[in-house]
Amino acid sequence: MHYTNLKTSDSDTYSSLERELARQQDGLELIPSENYVSLAVLEALGSVATNKYSEGYPGRRYYGGNEYIDEIEQLAIDRAKKLFDVEHVNVQPLSGAPANMAVYAALLKPGDTVLGMDLAHGGHLTHGHPVTFPAKVFNFVRYKTDRVSGLIDYEHVRAMAHEHKPKMILAGYSAYSRLIDWKMFKDIADEVGALTMADIAHIAGLIAGDAMDSPVPYFDVVTTTTHKTLRGPRGGMIMCKEQHAQAIDKSVFPGLQGGPHENNITAKAVAFNEALDPSFVDYAEQIMKNTKALEATLKKHGFHVCFGQTDNHLLLIDLTNKNVSGKTAQEALDAAGITLNMNMVPDDPRSPLDPSGIRMGTPALTTRGMKEPEMEQIGEWINNIISDTSNTDLQKQIKAEIKELTSQFPLYENLGR
Ligand code: DSN
Numbered sequence: 001m002h003y004t005n006l007k008t009s010d011s012d013t014y015s016s017l018e019r020e021l022a023r024q025q026d027g028l029e030l031i032p033s034e035n036y037v038s039l040a041v042l043e044a045l046g047s048v049a050t051n052k053y054s055e056g057y058p059g060r061r062y063y064g065g066n067e068y069i070d071e072i073e074q075l076a077i078d079r080a081k082k083l084f085d086v087e088h089v090n091v092q093p094l095s096g097a098p099a100n101m102a103v104y105a106a107l108l109k110p111g112d113t114v115l116g117m118d119l120a121h122g123g124h125l126t127h128g129h130p131v132t133f134p135a136k137v138f139n140f141v142r143y144k145t146d147r148v149s150g151l152i153d154y155e156h157v158r159a160m161a162h163e164h165k166p167k168m169i170l171a172g173y174s175a176y177s178r179l180i181d182w183k184m185f186k187d188i189a190d191e192v193g194a195l196t197m198a199d200i201a202h203i204a205g206l207i208a209g210d211a212m213d214s215p216v217p218y219f220d221v222v223t224t225t226t227h228k229t230l231r232g233p234r235g236g237m238i239m240c241k242e243q244h245a246q247a248i249d250k251s252v253f254p255g256l257q258g259g260p261h262e263n264n265i266t267a268k269a270v271a272f273n274e275a276l277d278p279s280f281v282d283y284a285e286q287i288m289k290n291t292k293a294l295e296a297t298l299k300k301h302g303f304h305v306c307f308g309q310t311d312n313h314l315l316l317i318d319l320t321n322k323n324v325s326g327k328t329a330q331e332a333l334d335a336a337g338i339t340l341n342m343n344m345v346p347d348d349p350r351s352p353l354d355p356s357g358i359r360m361g362t363p364a365l366t367t368r369g370m371k372e373p374e375m376e377q378i379g380e381w382i383n384n385i386i387s388d389t390s391n392t393d394l395q396k397q398i399k400a401e402i403k404e405l406t407s408q409f410p411l412y413e414n415l416g417r
């Protein structure tokens with residue numbers, strides 16, 4: 001690996017990083033929230049912007065020497081505004097959870113009720129799961145997907161909204177694989193006078209790439225991470241209508257955060273520029289095609305796709321009919337070089353540490369240039385491994401085949417091995 005200074009100064013860290021690079025190069029990354037950033041984004045992350053303190057916002061900082069950092073943060077803001085066609089953007093949240101927390105702190109009072117999706121039905125921890133801090137401050141009530149259709153039941157959401165009179169309604173998910181009717185959520189919110197917040201962390205790149213509808217025209221606030229389908233650095237971002245701009249900005253800083261991580265914001269600016277390129281539309285479209293191809297192969301082998309099907313970048317598979325737990329499947333696949341994550345399924349009778357399902361997605365492999373034929377092959381490998389999870393010889397054999405495949409889709413060649 002061509003990190004010569006690191007190699008000299010810290011051989012232990014270098015060695016771990018070198019093996020992590022090889023793991024990424026040789027394996028198949030199917031965790032739907034992961035991706036491979038460009039070398040330009042990596043360079044921005046490792047740039048001198050990391051040295052700077054810049055509490056405040058462009059043009060209004062509490063430290064001197066921010067003239068170039070101001071330029072960079074403004075670039076990130078302007079590019080995000082253009083990408084999502086949104087009135088106001090704050091690019092300082094350190095990641096998705098802090099972004100969501102900042103919105104709650106900005107727009108809610110302790111004790112206010114928030115209506116969000118249940119975690120096991122595809123929601124997110126930060127949407128009010130009892131183990132989280134926001135759940136201690138606000139009163140979260142949770143809607144679920146329909147037991148029969150697997151879809152969000154908008155009449156159920158409406159009924160809950162009328163019953164609980166939430167101050168805010170949340171939409172946006174980390175395991176739900178269907179389209180979302182943003183306008184319907186807005187209509188329901190208007191009926192009960194609720195604010196609307198969409199968490200598009202998983203699908204931001206699909207929205208930026210015109211492959212999915214955007215909540216921006218309807219919702220008060222839209223939060224996202226920048227590192228999933230959007231293919232930027234790890235980080236968060238809040239977008240909102242101008243009327244909420246001041247409250248959101250104050251909530252991020254000084255409300256919850258101190259100095260923004262400007263190397264990260266530099267990398268966001270670079271990634272947003274990449275997402276504004278017309279080629280990003282092709283990328284988003286290919287993610288969708290790849291997920292459908294993987295779905296078709298898995299369905300052919302009798303895998304149960306939760307929510308009926310996928311309309312986005314991910315698949316949640318309930319393994320109950322395969323008599324294999326999510327944890328066993330994850331570990332067997334990992335041994336063969338296929339990385340995905342165990343996941344709860346709707347109304348899961350098992351525990352989060354050994355749930356009934358696995359979750360997988362195609363954003364990272366699509367970045368590598370893989371298309372439908374590769375997805376079909378990967379689906380076959382997944383089926384073979386899950387059909388015989390204790391067969392370590394099979395895992396070794398498939399691992400070798402995967403290394404052969406990934407060598408045809410090089411990753412970070414300029415970094416060496
Ligand atoms: N942890 C992320 C995911 O994997 O979906 C969501 O924050």
